Amino acid sequence: MWRRIFAIVVKELRQLSRDRMTFGMIVMIPLVQLMLFGYAINTDARHLPAGLVNLSDSAYSRALVQAVEATQVVDFQQRYVSVVEAEAAITRGEVKAVLYLPADLDERLVRHPAFAGQAYLAQPIGQWLVDGSDTVVAATFRSLRQMPLDEVAGRASKSSTPSFEVVQYFNPEQRSVVNIVPGLLGVILTMTMVMFTSAAIVREREQGNMEFLITTPVRPLELMLGKIVPYVLVGFVQVIIILSAGHVLFDVPIRGGLDSIALAAMLFICASLTLGLVISTIAKTQLQSMQMTIFILLPSILLSGFMFPYEAMPIAAQWIAEALPATHFMRMSRAIVLRDAQVMDLQFDALWMIGFTCIGLFIASLRFSKRLD
Amino acid sequence: MSHSDFAIETHGMTRAFAGVNAVENLDLAIPKGTIYGFLGPNGCGKSTSIRMLTGLLSPTSGDIRVLGETLPGAEEKLRRRIGYMTQKFSLYDNLSVRENLEFVAQIYGLNRKNAKLRIAELLTLYDLGGRQKQMAGSMSGGQRQRLALAAATLHHPELLFLDEPTSAVDPENRREFWERLFDLSAQGTTILVSTHYMDEAERCHGLAILERGIKRADGSPQQLMAAMGARVIEVSGDDLRTLKQSLITESAILSAAQIGSRLRVLVRSDIADPLAWLKPRVANRAMEEVRASLEDVFVTCTGERVGANSTLEADHVA
Numbered sequence: 001m002w003r004r005i006f007a008i009v010v011k012e013l014r015q016l017s018r019d020r021m022t023f024g025m026i027v028m029i030p031l032v033q034l035m036l037f038g039y040a041i042n043t044d045a046r047h048l049p050a051g052l053v054n055l056s057d058s059a060y061s062r063a064l065v066q067a068v069e070a071t072q073v074v075d076f077q078q079r080y081v082s083v084v085e086a087e088a089a090i091t092r093g094e095v096k097a098v099l100y101l102p103a104d105l106d107e108r109l110v111r112h113p114a115f116a117g118q119a120y121l122a123q124p125i126g127q128w129l130v131d132g133s134d135t136v137v138a139a140t141f142r143s144l145r146q147m148p149l150d151e152v153a154g155r156a157s158k159s160s161t162p163s164f165e166v167v168q169y170f171n172p173e174q175r176s177v178v179n180i181v182p183g184l185l186g187v188i189l190t191m192t193m194v195m196f197t198s199a200a201i202v203r204e205r206e207q208g209n210m211e212f213l214i215t216t217p218v219r220p221l222e223l224m225l226g227k228i229v230p231y232v233l234v235g236f237v238q239v240i241i242i243l244s245a246g247h248v249l250f251d252v253p254i255r256g257g258l259d260s261i262a263l264a265a266m267l268f269i270c271a272s273l274t275l276g277l278v279i280s281t282i283a284k285t286q287l288q289s290m291q292m293t294i295f296i297l298l299p300s301i302l303l304s305g306f307m308f309p310y311e312a313m314p315i316a317a318q319w320i321a322e323a324l325p326a327t328h329f330m331r332m333s334r335a336i337v338l339r340d341a342q343v344m345d346l347q348f349d350a351l352w353m354i355g356f357t358c359i360g361l362f363i364a365s366l367r368f369s370k371r372l373d
Numbered sequence: 374m375s376h377s378d379f380a381i382e383t384h385g386m387t388r389a390f391a392g393v394n395a396v397e398n399l400d401l402a403i404p405k406g407t408i409y410g411f412l413g414p415n416g417c418g419k420s421t422s423i424r425m426l427t428g429l430l431s432p433t434s435g436d437i438r439v440l441g442e443t444l445p446g447a448e449e450k451l452r453r454r455i456g457y458m459t460q461k462f463s464l465y466d467n468l469s470v471r472e473n474l475e476f477v478a479q480i481y482g483l484n485r486k487n488a489k490l491r492i493a494e495l496l497t498l499y500d501l502g503g504r505q506k507q508m509a510g511s512m513s514g515g516q517r518q519r520l521a522l523a524a525a526t527l528h529h530p531e532l533l534f535l536d537e538p539t540s541a542v543d544p545e546n547r548r549e550f551w552e553r554l555f556d557l558s559a560q561g562t563t564i565l566v567s568t569h570y571m572d573e574a575e576r577c578h579g580l581a582i583l584e585r586g587i588k589r590a591d592g593s594p595q596q597l598m599a600a601m602g603a604r605v606i607e608v609s610g611d612d613l614r615t616l617k618q619s620l621i622t623e624s625a626i627l628s629a630a631q632i633g634s635r636l637r638v639l640v641r642s643d644i645a646d647p648l649a650w651l652k653p654r655v656a657n658r659a660m661e662e663v664r665a666s667l668e669d670v671f672v673t674c675t676g677e678r679v680g681a682n683s684t685l686e687a688d689h690v691a
Contacts (some may be wrong), residue, residue: 185377212464216477
């Protein structure tokens with residue numbers, strides 16, 4: 001049995017080493033994706049293009065505009081003379097938002113609590129007209145509602161004791177990339193692991209190797225294991241590339257033990273590979289296997305908690321997410337890499353992936369019949 | 374012959390795909406140690422029959438015994454005793470000759486030492502020694518076919534199935550290939566080979582002619598030729614095309630096919646003297662009775678008339 005598994009492993013590794021394109025992709029996919037996501041994905045919106053309708057044109061209004069620009073949230077790129085013109089600019093997509101400062105801005109400032117005015121007379125000093133279709137953009141502007149006016153007023157405001165103090169553990173500077181890199185491990189491994197193995201059996205069938213192979217004494221489980229093992233190594237190479245590049249390029253802390261990371265990665269790689277194998281026993285052509293891979297990949301990116309917090313999703317979506325190995329790994333990987341959790345702290349996710357692998361291997365071996373009918 | 378003298382025995386072996394019989398009621402009794410051929414055009418059920426006999430397909434009905442084991446049921450037991458060379462090259466294009474053979478040796482469970490010896494032996498036998506580092510995908514049809522045969526016989530199978538083994542091979546290599554098959558046969562291997570080449574079929578000890586899944590004739594090439602039910606006359610002279618057109622309207626003529634400057638005419642054997650019968654119909658052209666070939670057998674068995682659409686239609690015209 002072991003001799004046959006070994007034979008298949010050696011054969012797969014030899015074929016892989018001769019397929020330069022695939023070999024290159026093993027290294028390039030994680031590197032390029034890491035760069036792309038690491039630099040590009042940013043949930044803190046910065047430097048949004050904005051317009052200004054300033055009907056006041058006082059010294060205070062100019063100070064206020066400067067204070068807003070100083071937050072780096074917006075760049076005032078356009079000035080408009082009226083609200084109608086500003087609204088048209090938002091519709092055209094020229095700017096994401098327009099700050100409207102009324103003519104009586106100075107009086108409003110005086111009545112504002114920051115200027116020790118009477119609270120019952122207080123009114124907002126201006127208005128943001130926002131293209132609210134993108135919720136991230138809208139939320140960013142909403143965060144400006146309570147912008148301190150100390151600098152505009154030239155003195156400390158009276159009542160700014162916050163209701164809550166927030167202490168941000170693990171990512172005090174709130175850099176998105178810190179959360180993205182461990183998550184990216186899950187996305188890239190899902191992509192490459194499922195893709196490689198989903199084509200594994202189909203390819204042999206398409207190229208005619210299968211008809212010979214099934215007349216030999218090889219057993220389905222031996223074939224399945226032989227197909228998986230080489231890609232476990234590939235998976236580990238990718239884990240090393242992503243984590244070290246993330247650490248060097250983006251300064252992502254790796255707080256957890258390498259043994260815990262390796263164990264979690266091992267579980268996830270095996271689960272993803274068996275998922276690919278199951279696809280491989282269902283698909284008839286490599287194109288079909290690719291389509292099914294994408295079918296798995298999209299929810300693995302969107303529902304696993306990589307892009308959006310898992311807890312914010314509706315229950316039904318959470319159930320779907322729970323079925324995906326990526327969701328469990330996303331949790332484990334972030335917990336271990338960022339929060340120094342142990343695999344034992346994450347028993348549920350670990351056990352789930354072990355179960356997934358065993359069931360997947362069982363189904364794939366069962367579905368793979370050494371017959372042509 | 375007792376049961377154990379047959380490598381393959383089938384009774385009423387039938388396989389239907391979507392209600393259409395690809396193989397119908399095939400009875401076979403192939404003695405051990407012989408080379409047996411399936412002759413027939415593409416789609417006649419040769420590959421389907423071989424797949425049933427190797428245990429890859431289950432028969433819709435009928436009994437199959439291969440090397441004394443009953444199929445379906447004993448597939449795994451038979452795997453080590455049979456070898457199968459598929460119609461399409463089924464080894465790995467991006468592995469070298471030696472790597473392919475090493476893979477097959479390990480799959481069949483040979484230990485390192487035996488594998489090494491056996492591979493060395495096969496490389497010499499099949500004249501692949503100089504190419505053991507070459508990728509299988511970059512080799513010629515003949516070389517690939519020798520590699521495939523080496524792989525299929527690596528574990529010394531008692532029974533070897535070859536599905537159109539020479540379809541991608543030039544005539545010279547085909548001769549060479551058959552020499553190897555006779556060597557294997559001499560060592561006691563039973564060989565079942567499918568082909569659509571007459572010259573190959575003529576080399577077999579026994580032969581089944583298949584057409585649309587039905588066995589039309591069975592026997593040694595000599596027997597088949599003797600029992601053909603037609604005699605072969607070659608006519609030479611001018612304007613053979615016109616002659617052919619007029620001859621094939623006769624119901625006593627099974628086929629007329631031009632071969633170079635001669636017209637090969639199959640006359641039903643119930644015509645006692647075909648030469649005399651033909652004389653008034655060929656108008657002073659030269660005639661000669663020749664030995665029947667397997668192609669003639671094939672034509673008479675399958676009712677396929679060269680130069681006419683079908684026997685029925687020709688009869689109708691006559």
